[in-house]
Amino acid sequence: MAERTPWSLAGALRGLRGRKTIDDSTWEDLEEALLVADFGPDITEALMAQMRAQVAKYSTTDPEDLNRMLREALEERLAKHDTTLKLSDRPAVVLVVGVNGVGKTTTIGKLAKFVANSGRSVVVGAADTFRAAAVDQLATWAERAGVDIVRPQMEGQDPSAVAYQTVEWAIAHGTEIVIIDTAGRLQTKSGLMDELSKIRRVIEKQAPIAEVLLVLDATTGQNGLAQAEAFLEHAGVTGLVLTKLDGSAKGGFVLAVQERTGIPVKLVGNGEGIGDLAGFTPHAFAAALIG
Amino acid sequence: MATFGTLSSRLTETFKNLRTKGKLSPADIDGTVREIRRALLEADVSLNVVKAFTGAVRERALGDEVNRALNPAQQVVQIVNEELVAILGGNQRRLQFAKKPPTVIMLAGLQGAGKTTLAGKLAKYLAKDKHTPLLVACDLQRPNAVTQLEVVAKNAGVAVFSPEPGNGVGDPVKVAKASIKYAIDKQHDIVIIDTAGRLGVDAELMKQASDIRKATNPDEVLFVIDAMTGQDAVATALAFQEGVDFTGVVLSKLDGDARGGAALSVVSETHRPILFASTGENLDDFEPFYPDRMASRILDLGDILTLIEQA
Ligand SMILES: Nc1nc2c(ncn2[C@@H]2O[C@H](COP(=O)(O)OP(=O)(O)OP(=O)(O)O)[C@@H](O)[C@H]2O)c(=O)[nH]1
Ligand SMILES: Nc1nc2c(ncn2[C@@H]2O[C@H](COP(=O)(O)OP(=O)(O)OP(=O)(O)O)[C@@H](O)[C@H]2O)c(=O)[nH]1
Ligand SMILES: [Mg+2]
Ligand SMILES: [Mg+2]
Numbered sequence: 001m002a003e004r005t006p007w008s009l010a011g012a013l014r015g016l017r018g019r020k021t022i023d024d025s026t027w028e029d030l031e032e033a034l035l036v037a038d039f040g041p042d043i044t045e046a047l048m049a050q051m052r053a054q055v056a057k058y059s060t061t062d063p064e065d066l067n068r069m070l071r072e073a074l075e076e077r078l079a080k081h082d083t084t085l086k087l088s089d090r091p092a093v094v095l096v097v098g099v100n101g102v103g104k105t106t107t108i109g110k111l112a113k114f115v116a117n118s119g120r121s122v123v124v125g126a127a128d129t130f131r132a133a134a135v136d137q138l139a140t141w142a143e144r145a146g147v148d149i150v151r152p153q154m155e156g157q158d159p160s161a162v163a164y165q166t167v168e169w170a171i172a173h174g175t176e177i178v179i180i181d182t183a184g185r186l187q188t189k190s191g192l193m194d195e196l197s198k199i200r201r202v203i204e205k206q207a208p209i210a211e212v213l214l215v216l217d218a219t220t221g222q223n224g225l226a227q228a229e230a231f232l233e234h235a236g237v238t239g240l241v242l243t244k245l246d247g248s249a250k251g252g253f254v255l256a257v258q259e260r261t262g263i264p265v266k267l268v269g270n271g272e273g274i275g276d277l278a279g280f281t282p283h284a285f286a287a288a289l290i291g
Numbered sequence: 292m293a294t295f296g297t298l299s300s301r302l303t304e305t306f307k308n309l310r311t312k313g314k315l316s317p318a319d320i321d322g323t324v325r326e327i328r329r330a331l332l333e334a335d336v337s338l339n340v341v342k343a344f345t346g347a348v349r350e351r352a353l354g355d356e357v358n359r360a361l362n363p364a365q366q367v368v369q370i371v372n373e374e375l376v377a378i379l380g381g382n383q384r385r386l387q388f389a390k391k392p393p394t395v396i397m398l399a400g401l402q403g404a405g406k407t408t409l410a411g412k413l414a415k416y417l418a419k420d421k422h423t424p425l426l427v428a429c430d431l432q433r434p435n436a437v438t439q440l441e442v443v444a445k446n447a448g449v450a451v452f453s454p455e456p457g458n459g460v461g462d463p464v465k466v467a468k469a470s471i472k473y474a475i476d477k478q479h480d481i482v483i484i485d486t487a488g489r490l491g492v493d494a495e496l497m498k499q500a501s502d503i504r505k506a507t508n509p510d511e512v513l514f515v516i517d518a519m520t521g522q523d524a525v526a527t528a529l530a531f532q533e534g535v536d537f538t539g540v541v542l543s544k545l546d547g548d549a550r551g552g553a554a555l556s557v558v559s560e561t562h563r564p565i566l567f568a569s570t571g572e573n574l575d576d577f578e579p580f581y582p583d584r585m586a587s588r589i590l591d592l593g594d595i596l597t598l599i600e601q602a
Binding site for chain 1: 329332333334335337338401402403404405407432433434435438439441442443446458490491492517519520521522523524526527530544546547548549550552553572
């Protein structure tokens with residue numbers, strides 16, 4: 001693979017590190033680093049105030065201290081929620097939702113492989129019946145992961161029917177985990193958001209939904225918040241997946257999302273390969289962010 | 292959306308305060324500029340661009356044109372709007388066609404930005420104008436990208452050149468090269484090359500894009516960027532500019548509620564114009580880019596202008 005920039009604020013914070021004492025420009029650099037990492041003006045302001053208070057309280061002048069305090073503050077804020085996937089129901093139904101092109105189908109391929117590797121049987125449901133070749137794309141991932149797939153019975157079939165049939169198939173075959181792909185949709189399209197609520201209701205006629213995963217793209221900016229709020233309302237999101245962390249984007253907006261909605265990040269995607277998926281660990285995440 | 296509602300009202304409040312005063316002091320202007328800075332950041336305008344922009348606005352706002360104005364507040368809003376439109380539309384232009392066909396248009400951008408969909412939109416739009424576009428499947432990486440382009444071509448009612456199956460099989464540079472010969476043989480006057488999504492930091496894939504460019508000598512290289520992109524927009528755009536160099540920008544997914552600050556950032560940092568806006572998943576959801584609409588969208592200025600007029 002080509003060289004990759006690790007996900008880290010380190011570059012932006014380098015200036016801060018080189019300094020001998022905390023002064024005005026240290027604070028400016030810190031603010032810049034946070035804004036450029038997409039934390040957004042609100043969280044940035046809050047973190048700045050928190051850091052100023054701590055620096056005053058411990059009357060330190062060492063930028064290294066500031067750096068450590070920032071990492072701890074981030075870690076503490078990120079670690080407020082339980083980040084484990086709940087897959088103990090049988091079948092455990094996972095519904096994957098999000099706006100267009102964020103990485104839902106790819107994440108499903110990776111997750112299916114991950115779960116199958118731990119010895120569980122998996123079926124994926126191709127309930128994106130809208131987007132060109134979406135079913136074929138999921139089928140390719142199912143093949144790579146070595147799991148079963150339930151396809152629509154005809155072109156453009158109602159997605160909730162496909163979701164229903166997938167769960168039905170899993171119950172009939174004793175399959176343990178069901179992962180359902182859905183079409184990308186912008187959170188402002190009320191018809192499409194209602195369709196998600198319907199998919200949920202239809203699934204729940206047969207089995208409770210174990211997880212509703214909202215996939216967010218790390219390159220996204222402040223719109224990520226609007227996405228999370230709308231998908232929470234219409235689809236009852238239980239966990240976030242942050243994808244494309246292998247790029248140069250920092251994805252800092254997820255902190256605001258997590259704090260605003262109370263929904264934790266559960267998985268992170270860091271590549272297009274089937275193994276490029278990891279669980280979310282606040283400690284590692286905060287450490288990687290600070291560098 | 293809640294955040295933008297309060298943001299808009301905050302700015303409106305500031306401007307209202309300015310209005311009742313008549314004359315603006317430097318402190319008034321600093322306060323306003325702070326709110327504008329915040330609004331731009333909320334809209335995902337990149338920090339560097341925000342700094343340059345607020346600097347320019349501040350300078351003009353302190354000048355004579357504002358103090359002589361009947362309504363200084365309105366004048367400040369006017370300045371903000373003008374400066375935004377100037378950056379967004381400074382070098383507005385249309386698609387460039389080759390003197391000798393085929394015209395070659397290459398698409399590039401991050402994963403999931405909307406390239407393949409745009410290929411279909413462009414083809415349909417050009418076919419309406421009696422052109423005979425050919426779509427070329429050079430994304431041989433992403434699972435079933437070739438199938439996707441074939442479906443898109445069918446929906447657009449245009450031809451597709453997809454000699455390789457993809458999913459990791461085939462050489463995109465060879466396909467791109469072969470497509471030009473194919474287009475000449477079959478008398479297609481436009482070639483639209485779909486490429487795999489790639490990260491700015493992925494040197495290997497960036498080189499591949501540059502090789503596709505060298506092999507086909509396109510008249511346009513369009514960089515497709517998602518309107519929801521955050522602060523990373525500039526780093527990514529600069530990486531693509533350095534890696535493949537693009538001639539124009541297409542802003543996608545503008546049908547959502549993202550403010551689209553990425554537009555301002557990319558144009559201001561790369562000096563490449565935005566040619567089109569992509570506004571939906573259907574092949575007709577596509578229009579020329581309007582800088583003035585984008586300016587009011589980024590800062591929510593449409594609302595503010597009306598509110599100030601009513602006040
Ligand atoms: N670099 C990188 N690319 C990714 C990652 N996850 C997904 N992608 C790429 O992003 C693009 C979109 O991924 P999809 O899985 O098709 O996204 P989606 O959300 O299913 O898209 P729609 O169904 O069209 O809404 C593809 O090119 C993927 O290969 C990731 O973690 N890193
Ligand atoms: N709402 C909306 N969706 C769009 C728009 N353009 C593309 N999409 C959707 O975004 C997703 C990704 O679009 P693609 O055209 O596959 O993007 P791409 O850049 O080719 O993606 P890769 O090939 O994986 O890099 C699909 O679900 C499209 O339907 C747009 O303007 N608005
Ligand atoms: Mg998908
Ligand atoms: Mg594509």
